[in-house]
Amino acid sequence: MKLAIYGYGNIGRGVECAVRQNPDAELTGVFTRRPPESVRTLTGAPVYAAADVDAHASDIDVLVICGGSATDLPGLTPALAGRFHVVDSFDTHARIPEHFAKVDAAARESGHLALISGGWDPGMFSLSRLYGSAILPDGKDYTFWGRGVSQGHSDAVRRIPGVLDARQYTVPIPEALDAVRSGSMPELTARQKHRREVYVVAAEGADRAAIEHAVVTMPNYFDEYDTTVTFITAEEMKRDHAALPHGGFVFRTGRTGLNREHSHTIEYRLTLDSNPEFTALVLVALARAVDRMAKRGETGCRTIFDVTPADLSPLSGEELRARLL
Amino acid sequence: MKLAIYGYGNIGRGVECAVRQNPDAELTGVFTRRPPESVRTLTGAPVYAAADVDAHASDIDVLVICGGSATDLPGLTPALAGRFHVVDSFDTHARIPEHFAKVDAAARESGHLALISGGWDPGMFSLSRLYGSAILPDGKDYTFWGRGVSQGHSDAVRRIPGVLDARQYTVPIPEALDAVRSGSMPELTARQKHRREVYVVAAEGADRAAIEHAVVTMPNYFDEYDTTVTFITAEEMKRDHAALPHGGFVFRTGRTGLNREHSHTIEYRLTLDSNPEFTALVLVALARAVDRMAKRGETGCRTIFDVTPADLSPLSGEELRARLL
Numbered sequence: 183m184k185l186a187i188y189g190y191g192n193i194g195r196g197v198e199c200a201v202r203q204n205p206d207a208e209l210t211g212v213f214t215r216r217p218p219e220s221v222r223t224l225t226g227a228p229v230y231a232a233a234d235v236d237a238h239a240s241d242i243d244v245l246v247i248c249g250g251s252a253t254d255l256p257g258l259t260p261a262l263a264g265r266f267h268v269v270d271s272f273d274t275h276a277r278i279p280e281h282f283a284k285v286d287a288a289a290r291e292s293g294h295l296a297l298i299s300g301g302w303d304p305g306m307f308s309l310s311r312l313y314g315s316a317i318l319p320d321g322k323d324y325t326f327w328g329r330g331v332s333q334g335h336s337d338a339v340r341r342i343p344g345v346l347d348a349r350q351y352t353v354p355i356p357e358a359l360d361a362v363r364s365g366s367m368p369e370l371t372a373r374q375k376h377r378r379e380v381y382v383v384a385a386e387g388a389d390r391a392a393i394e395h396a397v398v399t400m401p402n403y404f405d406e407y408d409t410t411v412t413f414i415t416a417e418e419m420k421r422d423h424a425a426l427p428h429g430g431f432v433f434r435t436g437r438t439g440l441n442r443e444h445s446h447t448i449e450y451r452l453t454l455d456s457n458p459e460f461t462a463l464v465l466v467a468l469a470r471a472v473d474r475m476a477k478r479g480e481t482g483c484r485t486i487f488d489v490t491p492a493d494l495s496p497l498s499g500e501e502l503r504a505r506l507l
Numbered sequence: 508m509k510l511a512i513y514g515y516g517n518i519g520r521g522v523e524c525a526v527r528q529n530p531d532a533e534l535t536g537v538f539t540r541r542p543p544e545s546v547r548t549l550t551g552a553p554v555y556a557a558a559d560v561d562a563h564a565s566d567i568d569v570l571v572i573c574g575g576s577a578t579d580l581p582g583l584t585p586a587l588a589g590r591f592h593v594v595d596s597f598d599t600h601a602r603i604p605e606h607f608a609k610v611d612a613a614a615r616e617s618g619h620l621a622l623i624s625g626g627w628d629p630g631m632f633s634l635s636r637l638y639g640s641a642i643l644p645d646g647k648d649y650t651f652w653g654r655g656v657s658q659g660h661s662d663a664v665r666r667i668p669g670v671l672d673a674r675q676y677t678v679p680i681p682e683a684l685d686a687v688r689s690g691s692m693p694e695l696t697a698r699q700k701h702r703r704e705v706y707v708v709a710a711e712g713a714d715r716a717a718i719e720h721a722v723v724t725m726p727n728y729f730d731e732y733d734t735t736v737t738f739i740t741a742e743e744m745k746r747d748h749a750a751l752p753h754g755g756f757v758f759r760t761g762r763t764g765l766n767r768e769h770s771h772t773i774e775y776r777l778t779l780d781s782n783p784e785f786t787a788l789v790l791v792a793l794a795r796a797v798d799r800m801a802k803r804g805e806t807g808c809r810t811i812f813d814v815t816p817a818d819l820s821p822l823s824g825e826e827l828r829a830r831l832l
Contacts, residue, residue: 203645278828279829308831308832309816312816312817316816318788319821320528363778444784446785449775451772453774455763455768459763459764460771491637491638491814496641496644499812502637504604
């Protein structure tokens with residue numbers, strides 16, 4: 183299958199690397215809204231202007247849209263789903279129904295197939311929540327994130343006056359994980375589930391106490407959590423906090439038996455050195471499924487919930503049953 | 508959907524309990540090869556003779572076949588797939604392709620839909636292996652079982668002269684789990700991955716040393732593992748070893764990045780108080796999918812690899828996207 187990347191940031195670079203791990207996929211181009219000559223790809227993949235994407239349609243089976251969910255994808259995905267089979271990683275959970283409806287309308291009208299919200303949350307974590315709730319109906323699910331970098335929280339700290347750079351780690355609390363694993367189905371507050379670690383590079387002469395206060399009291403982002411703020415140098419930030427690790431846990435615990443006498447725990451855990459590279463690998467597997475489903479004549483919008491596991495794999499049904507079942 | 512149970516052992520009783528947790532499912536009958544009047548169901552579900560199952564066809568959307576993989580299912584599932592939409596839990600991994608082919612032929616010819624090998628391994632563990640390999644192509648997977656009761660190993664010990672009863676627990680070795688979690692992709696022998704604990708009730712006057720020797724040297728079952736044999740009384744067996752817990756771990760670890768510089772670990776863990784009741788819940792979720800897929804006109808044999816996650820859930824696509832994605 184011929185894939186192209188639309189938007190060349192962290193996830194776009196991840197897709198570029200991911201294609202090399204999937205022998206049935208070929209990267210035919212990277213489309214950017216920057217001047218193409220200013221962009222150098224990791225693997226030498228050709229770079230084209232985003233405005234020229236339609237001219238390359240015959241070289242694109244599936245277009246992997248790699249943009250931000252806040253401002254890029256809400257417009258981009260519906261527009262591109264009118265001309266290509268597409269995959270995106272839209273991750274604003276609360277706005278998924280609205281995004282789905284717009285993409286679905288555009289894709290149906292043009293006879294294309296689109297898949298939105300690929301990645302790990304939404305994505306693989308969503309799958310775990312769905313499988314868990316379908317299998318253990320008398321139960322409860324829990325999602326924990328981290329230890330990992332939250333871009334949204336890091337950005338929020340960077341907007342505080344006197345902050346030059348910031349990195350925020352979301353950290354699940356071990357006692358909460360153990361309480362969930364025990365099958366006791368505890369009720370947990372935000373503060374009981376996660377703590378937040380913030381590393382800040384402050385401007386020379388900035389009021390560090392004021393910065394710390396602004397962080398820990400920030401509504402929605404930090405006020406409901408125990409947060410530690412550590413001031414570091416720009417060199418330390420670059421040396422110790424350049425990576426983008428993430429991951430987390432999805433649990434489903436439930437009870438079975440005539441008198442609910444048996445307890446069951448399903449735990450799905452991701453430990454990721456590189457959040458964008460893992461997201462990109464999920465997107466490429468989903469692009470494979472979109473390519474197959476489109477060739478079977480499907481149109482409209484889908485999510486990972488609508489994809490058979492078999493369609494994600496390069497192996498045939500016979501191979502899957504013999505080797506992995 | 509109207510479900511019926513064919514075969515009333517541990518899994519059959521589990522399906523009976525599972526139906527009560529799924530409001531969209533109704534249990535219309537239990538079919539047994541024993542004299543129906545000798546069988547009393549847990550919930551008062553009606554019991555019929557297996558030979559009369561065809562007379563109840565109009566009350567059965569999906570027949571859940573609950574038999575043993577060694578002798579029952581290889582004949583039963585193809586025969587019943589010629590008359591009903593069916594689900595089974597065939598779990599002899601090496602013979603799945605052969606079983607699939609026979610069931611597929613019978614189901615296609617009669618226009619029915621069959622799903623084989625539902626449960627957790629094969630089943631949910633298979634899904635984890637597939638998702639893991641599709642997402643991290645440059646990686647390695649590991650399956651660990653336990654701590655849990657292996658019926659096959661328990662039966663093997665029971666066949667040793669002088670053994671009145673036996674229970675075998677498969678136990679994953681913590682150091683091996685940690686080595687896998689580290690992302691180092693170790694090569695592990697059978698002995699390094701699992702140990703085996705055997706509890707034996709010996710006949711009065713039996714040669715315990717001979718029994719222990721027969722256990723720990725038994726080819727295929729025990730000789731490649733470190734095995735402990737503990738002699739207990741019949742009362743202790745009944746008091747401490749009546750339950751059927753099981754579970755285990757599926758890992759996929761892999762590397763990403765331009766120079767394979769990033770490591771990723773996917774861990775899927777089940778901790779089950781009741782192996783048959785959990786298996787039964789998976790079978791009921793799969794029966795829901797079979798019912799929907801059959802109503803869409805699908806025929807032939809399928810596995811859990813061919814089922815969209817959405818089809819396992821009683822929720823609508825809109826509900827799933829809004830609540831679980």
